[in-house]
Amino acid sequence: MLLISLAFFISGAVFFAFAPKKGLHYFYLLYAAGAGLAAFSFAQALYNYAYSAAGAPALSFALQISPALSMGFKSGPLQDFFGLLLSLAAFAASVYSSGYMKGTAAPRFQGIFYGLFILSMGAVFLAADALSFLISWEAMSLVSYFLVVSDTESEAAQNAGLTYATMTHIGTAFIIGAFMLAFSATGSLDFTGMAAGLAGQSMTIKSVIFILSFIGFGMKAGIVPLHIWLPKAHPAAPSNVSALMSGVMIKAGIYGIMLMCLHVLGGPGAHYATWWGVVVLATGAASSVLGVLYALMEKDLKRLLAYSSVENIGIILLGTGAAIVFYSFGQTALAGLALAAALYHTMNHAMFKGLLFLGSGSVLHGAHSKNLEDMGGLLKRMPYTGLFFLAGSVAICALPPFNGFVSEWLTFQALILGSSTPLAYSKVITLLGGAALALTGALAAAAFVKAFGVAFLGLPRSPKARDAKEAGLPVTAALGFLAAMCLLLGVAPRIMLRLISAMPFAGLKEMGSAGPLHSPLIIAGGFSGFWPAAILVSMLLGLLIILALAGTWGRNRKITYANSWDCGIRALTPRMQYTATAFTKPLRVIFKTIYRPRKEVRISFKLKPLFVSGITYQSGITPFLENYLYRPLTSFVGKAALKIRHLQSGSLPLYLGYIMLTLIGLLMAWA
Amino acid sequence: MPLIKRWIEIFGAIDFISVGMLLSVVAMSSAKRIESCLKAYVINSWLLALLMAAFAVYLSIPHLYAAAFFTIAGKCVLIPYFLRKIIRDLKVTREVEPYLSMPVSLIISFGLVVLVYSFLASGIFVAGVARNVLKISVSIILISLFTMMNRKKAVTQVMGLLFMENGLFLAGFSLTYGMPTIIELGVLFDMMMGVMILGVFLTQIKKSFVSVDLDKLTSLKG
Numbered sequence: 016m017l018l019i020s021l022a023f024f025i026s027g028a029v030f031f032a033f034a035p036k037k038g039l040h041y042f043y044l045l046y047a048a049g050a051g052l053a054a055f056s057f058a059q060a061l062y063n064y065a066y067s068a069a070g071a072p073a074l075s076f077a078l079q080i081s082p083a084l085s086m087g088f089k090s091g092p093l094q095d096f097f098g099l100l101l102s103l104a105a106f107a108a109s110v111y112s113s114g115y116m117k118g119t120a121a122p123r124f125q126g127i128f129y130g131l132f133i134l135s136m137g138a139v140f141l142a143a144d145a146l147s148f149l150i151s152w153e154a155m156s157l158v159s160y161f162l163v164v165s166d167t168e169s170e171a172a173q174n175a176g177l178t179y180a181t182m183t184h185i186g187t188a189f190i191i192g193a194f195m196l197a198f199s200a201t202g203s204l205d206f207t208g209m210a211a212g213l214a215g216q217s218m219t220i221k222s223v224i225f226i227l228s229f230i231g232f233g234m235k236a237g238i239v240p241l242h243i244w245l246p247k248a249h250p251a252a253p254s255n256v257s258a259l260m261s262g263v264m265i266k267a268g269i270y271g272i273m274l275m276c277l278h279v280l281g282g283p284g285a286h287y288a289t290w291w292g293v294v295v296l297a298t299g300a301a302s303s304v305l306g307v308l309y310a311l312m313e314k315d316l317k318r319l320l321a322y323s324s325v326e327n328i329g330i331i332l333l334g335t336g337a338a339i340v341f342y343s344f345g346q347t348a349l350a351g352l353a354l355a356a357a358l359y360h361t362m363n364h365a366m367f368k369g370l371l372f373l374g375s376g377s378v379l380h381g382a383h384s385k386n387l388e389d390m391g392g393l394l395k396r397m398p399y400t401g402l403f404f405l406a407g408s409v410a411i412c413a414l415p416p417f418n419g420f421v422s423e424w425l426t427f428q429a430l431i432l433g434s435s436t437p438l439a440y441s442k443v444i445t446l447l448g449g450a451a452l453a454l455t456g457a458l459a460a461a462a463f464v465k466a467f468g469v470a471f472l473g474l475p476r477s478p479k480a481r482d483a484k485e486a487g488l489p490v491t492a493a494l495g496f497l498a499a500m501c502l503l504l505g506v507a508p509r510i511m512l513r514l515i516s517a518m519p520f521a522g523l524k525e526m527g528s529a530g531p532l533h534s535p536l537i538i539a540g541g542f543s544g545f546w547p548a549a550i551l552v553s554m555l556l557g558l559l560i561i562l563a564l565a566g567t568w569g570r571n572r573k574i575t576y577a578n579s580w581d582c583g584i585r586a587l588t589p590r591m592q593y594t595a596t597a598f599t600k601p602l603r604v605i606f607k608t609i610y611r612p613r614k615e616v617r618i619s620f621k622l623k624p625l626f627v628s629g630i631t632y633q634s635g636i637t638p639f640l641e642n643y644l645y646r647p648l649t650s651f652v653g654k655a656a657l658k659i660r661h662l663q664s665g666s667l668p669l670y671l672g673y674i675m676l677t678l679i680g681l682l683m684a685w686a
Numbered sequence: 687m688p689l690i691k692r693w694i695e696i697f698g699a700i701d702f703i704s705v706g707m708l709l710s711v712v713a714m715s716s717a718k719r720i721e722s723c724l725k726a727y728v729i730n731s732w733l734l735a736l737l738m739a740a741f742a743v744y745l746s747i748p749h750l751y752a753a754a755f756f757t758i759a760g761k762c763v764l765i766p767y768f769l770r771k772i773i774r775d776l777k778v779t780r781e782v783e784p785y786l787s788m789p790v791s792l793i794i795s796f797g798l799v800v801l802v803y804s805f806l807a808s809g810i811f812v813a814g815v816a817r818n819v820l821k822i823s824v825s826i827i828l829i830s831l832f833t834m835m836n837r838k839k840a841v842t843q844v845m846g847l848l849f850m851e852n853g854l855f856l857a858g859f860s861l862t863y864g865m866p867t868i869i870e871l872g873v874l875f876d877m878m879m880g881v882m883i884l885g886v887f888l889t890q891i892k893k894s895f896v897s898v899d900l901d902k903l904t905s906l907k908g
Contacts, residue, residue: 665904667843668785671835678828682805 016056017074020102023049024130031126039126040116046130047109053137054102060095064517074141086150087143087205092517093278097140097270099514100362103500104262104369105133107493111373112255114489115380119253125165129256132158136259139267144205145194152190152267156183156235159264162256163248175247182244186234190271193227196220197279210279218288221280225291228275229298236268238332239302240640242325246309249324250317250385254376257317261324262369266361269331276339277354277520287343293444296336300451303329307458308609311465311602312636314595315385316375319466320368323411326455327364331357333448334426337433340441342521349432351522352538356425358515363410363418363504370407370497374400377490378470381483387469387595389480394471396483401471403494408463410501413456416551418504421536424545427452428538458602465598474589506551508536596634603636611637687743694744703737704822707856711826711849712795715833716788719780723845724769727852731761734852738859745863753859753870760874765848765881772885773841776892783838783899791836798828819860826853838899840891844884851877 027045034042077087090098112129119125135158138151160183164176198204200220201212213221230241237245245265249257272295281287306325313319334357341350375385377400382390394401410417413424430452433445475481485491504511516526537544581587603612614634621628694700707730714726735757742750784791802825827850834846855873895902 666901668835671831675828675831675835678831679801682802682824685805 016052020049020052020056021134023052024134028127028130031123031130036122039122040113042126043109043113043116043129046133047106047113050102050105050109050133054099054106057090057095057099057102058514060090061092061099061514061517064092064095065513077143084146084204085144086147088138088141088147089143090141092519093270093273094140096358096362096514096518097266098137100266100365101133101136101140101263104259104365107369107497108255108258108262108373109133110489110496111258111376111493112489114487114493115255115373115376116253121165121167125162125253125256128158128162128165132162132256132259136263136267140270143207145198145209146204148206149187149191149194153187155264155267156180156187159248159252159256159260162260163252165253166251169251171247172251175244175251179244179248182234182241186231186241189227189231189234191231193224193231193275196224196227200224206274206279210281213280218286222288222291225276225280225288229272229295232268232271232275233298234268236265236272236328236332237302237325238298238328239305239325240644242302242306243641243645245325246313246318246321249321249372250315254317254372254379257321258369258372258376261321261372262365265324265328266365269328269335269357269361272332272335273357276335281342281520287339289340289343289438289441292336292339292341292343293441294336295332295339296444296448299329299332299334299336300448301329302326302332303455304451304458305609307455307462308606311458311462311599312610314387316378316387316390316466316470317372317385319387319462320371320375323371323459323462324364324368326459327360327368327411330423330426330452330455331360331364333357333452334360334429337426337429337445337448340433340436340445341429344436344438344441346436347522348525349429349435349522351520351524351526352425352432353429354518354520355512355515355523355526356422356429358518359425359504359508359511360419360422362511363422363501366497366500366504367407367410367417367419370403370494370501371411373490373494373497374404374407377486377494378404378483380486380490382470382477382480384477384479387466389477390470390475391473391477391480391589391592392471392475393480393483396475396481397485399485399491400494403491403498404471405467406498406501408467410505412460412463414460416502416505416547416554418501418508421505421508421547423452423456425538428543432542461599461602465595469593469595469598473592474587476589476592506547508547509534512536609639611639613637690743694740699740700737700744700816701818703733703740704819704856704860707733707737707852708799708822708825711829711833711853712792714845714849715795715829715836716792718782718788720773720778720782720839720841720845721780723782723842724766724773727769727845727848728762728766730849730852731757731765734856735762737856741859741863747863749867750859752867756871756874757855760878761848761852764878768878768881768885769841769844772888776841776888778839778841782842784836785838786836791832794832795829798832799825802828816860816863820857823853823857823860826850826856838901840888840899844881844888847884848877848881 023045027042027049030042030045031039075087075089077085077089079085116122116125132155135151135155139148139155142148142151160176160180163179164172166172194204197209197213200216201209203209203212213224234241249260252260276291276295303326306322306327306329310319310322310326313322334353337353338350338357341347341353377397378390378393379385381393381397381400384390406417410419413419413422427449430445430449433448434442436442436445475483512526516523535544535546535549578585578587584591603610612634613636614632617631617633618627619629620626710726710730710733714723714730717723717726735754738750738754738757741747742754786794802821806821806824830846830849830853833849834843837843837846851873859870
């Protein structure tokens with residue numbers, strides 16, 4: 016089945032290359048069909064793993080390059096899970112693209128690279144050894160780079176692409192380092208072989224591998240402080256691609272971290288060091304809080320969403336880190352809980368961030384601007400986009416009955432149960448992680464109240480926003496599909512938990528068992544629980560009661576239509592509204608140590624001091640990490656590169672001389 | 687045949703021929719005219735072919751005869767022909783214009799040979815018939831590389847490259863007692879193509895820079 020889906024993707028790419036330019040966007044439906052098939056087969060494979068004793072891999076394929084070297088792709092439960100996540104998001108994004116990508120600047124280029132991007136991500140998730148993993152990983156990075164810079168007119172996109180390419184290659188260097196170290200310690204490139212070989216190795220080697228792979232994969236996942244490429248690159252790509260980048264590609268980083276930490280380093284009989292978990296946990300806490308703080312200050316809708324991705328990656332890492340801490344103490348049941356929370360949130364984030372990015376693309380299509388201050392009043396003009404964007408916002412704010420609530424609740428429980436670990440510092444750090452998560456949740460709610468409120472409510476702030484229209488059926492259908500997924504995962508968490516319990520990690524099995532699908536979710540032997548189905552039912556009941564009350568009591572009352580809250584001023588204008596900047600002012604004041612807000616008032620006079628000709632006012636926040644970490648670093652690298660440039664004199668005899676010196680050096684070393 | 691075998695052994699023909707190759711490289715590195723370089727190359731290639739034939743007789747490896755034949759056809763006839771044509775077409779001056787004077791380059795060549803002999807005095811390849819050949823071939827490679835560094839004209843660079851390839855070939859077949867014929871043929875064919883491409887390339891350099899002097903290439907630097 017996966018092969019048929021592959022055939023769909025390849026034929027899609029071929030059509031994009033050769034078909035006539037008119038109606039080219041409909042070929043995205045081929046990708047959608049391929050992704051749908053893949054989703055089905057991944058779900059089936061996971062279901063088999065969960066429910067029958069011997070689940071068969073959906074795909075197993077190896078290419079023998081030389082006796083010592085082979086390249087393989089093989090799916091297992093973890094691989095299938097990420098494959099499912101990819102294909103669901105890709106399905107929605109492809110359906111969406113068939114409507115959204117009508118009349119773009121470079122339809123062929125974007126169409127082909129879009130298909131390759133999905134394929135390369137699939138290859139990353141299915142790679143069975145370091146070699147095929149690295150090749151797929153690089154393919155994914157390069158293809159996404161081309162998609163980021165596909166807007167050739169915009170200089171910002173080119174700069175974003177440069178930052179992205181540099182960061183991702185530094186990350187890959189760390190990953191290669193980790194793989195090479197693991198290979199030299201075990202003599203195996205295959206992940207399963209590595210896991211078996213590393214089980215008996217010393218803790219020092221394992222720790223070095225852990226650090227290298229955490230930095231390398233963390234770069235792709237967008238952990239603080241390695242996240243700075245993310246808010247630049249994701250918004251620069253077309254919206255269907257940013258949905259995939261934010262929804263799926265950064266999950267490749269999470270997949271890598273889980274693969275290395277839990278599978279390769281945590282093979283059978285492995286011991287974890289507690290401090291690994293603490294490092295992951297602390298990074299997760301920092302990423303979630305800082306990510307959401309910057310998201311809050313953002314006026315650009317897509318950048319806001321990108322920063323919120325940093326935040327959600329942080330939440331996933333909070334769960335992963337807690338799992339490693341629990342594993343290190345042998346508390347497998349709690350580790351299973353934390354890991355299930357992390358995996359669940361990974362899936363959830365793909366759904367609602369995909370939804371929000373696709374929604375932002377629809378908004379961009381309608382209002383012709385990414386700036387929140389140009390929008391407003393879109394709910395009346397784009398009702399479906401508005402509704403689904405609201406669903407996504409509610410989900411990402413972790414409010415029931417949507418999916419974000421379930422995974423964040425599970426993460427919370429895991430972090431609170433961290434107080435049962437034996438060491439004082441692990442107790443403190445898990446509880447602090449819980450506190451960070453609480454802060455993050457509240458701030459995320461503020462950020463998305465701002466995003467939805469400013470964009471969709473009130474009066475339109477620009478003529479273009481006033482004339483906004485829906486982008487057509489495929490677009491709204493894709494948004495609706497993702498919103499439905501969010502709701503489904505929110506009210507029936509047991510479906511996903513059962514699929515998650517198919518993973519071969521200790522403690523996960525228990526998460527999927529017990530009870531029919533609609534029963535309450537009770538964890539850790541009755542420590543806490545909630546009943547998702549009941550929440551939905553009571554919410555619907557509440558709604559019914561309100562409607563009934565309104566119907567009975569309000570029937571005979573007179574309805575008056577008037578401007579809301581105009582305070583007696585008869586003509587409300589858009590300029591009187593609350594702006595995005597004003598909305599977040601209180602938080603800017605509270606967190607001013609982090610934001611370092613600056614404002615600048617410049618007054619120009621015709622005649623000092625009384626005749627003013629103009630006043631300009633500028634305000635903003637200081638990008639802390641960029642100013643104090645990255646700028647010194649890049650200027651140092653730039654200077655060093657200028658020094659090294661002297662080696663490149665351009666003279667051929669000198670280059671030959673380098674070769675000769677190398678040869679003589681090798682001769683001496685060899686002898 | 688057994689008689690020839692004995693003669694090869696008695697007169698140390700293999701060592702003699704390879705030393706002859708080394709001498710021809712040294713001659714090339716200190717030659718003043720392009721024609722002399724080309725003649726040195728022809729001599730070098732003939733010696734290479736002769737050495738192959740000697741190996742073929744001495745070790746009774748028949749397919750080395752074929753290799754020797756192809757070497758003669760390619761390196762002694764066709765490549766020199768092309769090179770002559772290139773030199774004539776490009777109308778380059780006859781002098782090679784080295785950076786260093788002849789005595790200095792002779793001393794450096796000598797130094798390189800000493801270096802190679804001192805570092806390769808022991809090792810896995812110092813036994814058997816070909817015990818001296820490896821050292822000689824590495825010396826040939828290094829001296830030709832040095833010559834490439836030392837010359838201003840692109841034509842002489844190509845010549846250095848050809849010598850280097852001869853050295854590599856020598857090392858290759860003397861250590862393995864004959865690579866598979868298909869590989870030897872492939873290498874020869876590559877060489878031919880290489881010379882032809884370099885010919886076109888040199889014409890282009892000449893066209894864009896009005897000279898084949900490689901110092902002018904520095905202006906390409908950004």
